[in-house]
Amino acid sequence: MIASSCLTHLPLSSHPVPLAAPTHITIGRVNGNHFVQIFLYRHYPVSPIIIWWMQNASNEAYRWAHPYVAHLQLWYEVIQIDPLGRQPQFDGNID
Secondary structure, three states, X not given: OHHHHOOEOOOOOOOOXXXXXXXXXXXXXXXXXXXXXXXXOOOOOOXXXXXXXXXXXXXXXXXXXXXXXXXXXXXXXXXXXXXXXXXXXXXXXXX
C-alpha cells in the first residue's frame, strides 16, 4: 500500500537547476484532507517517479531524475521491493 500511495513528481519540460542550488520540497497528505510540508533528513529515500513523467518528459527535463538515483534505490531497499525482481538488502541504516 505505501509503495503505491507515494510518488515523486518532477518538472516535465524545464532544465534541472545546478546541483549547488536545488530546493527540495516534500509535501505530505494528512488524514486525506490537507497537505503539509515535510522536512527530510540527509540521505532520505525518494518514492518512485510517476510513470507518466518518464513517458512524457522532455530530453532536458529527463536529467531531473539523475541526482535522485541513489535516493530512489534506498526507497526500494527500505520497503523491501526491487523494481528488477531482485531481493533488496536493507541494513536499517540510511546514513
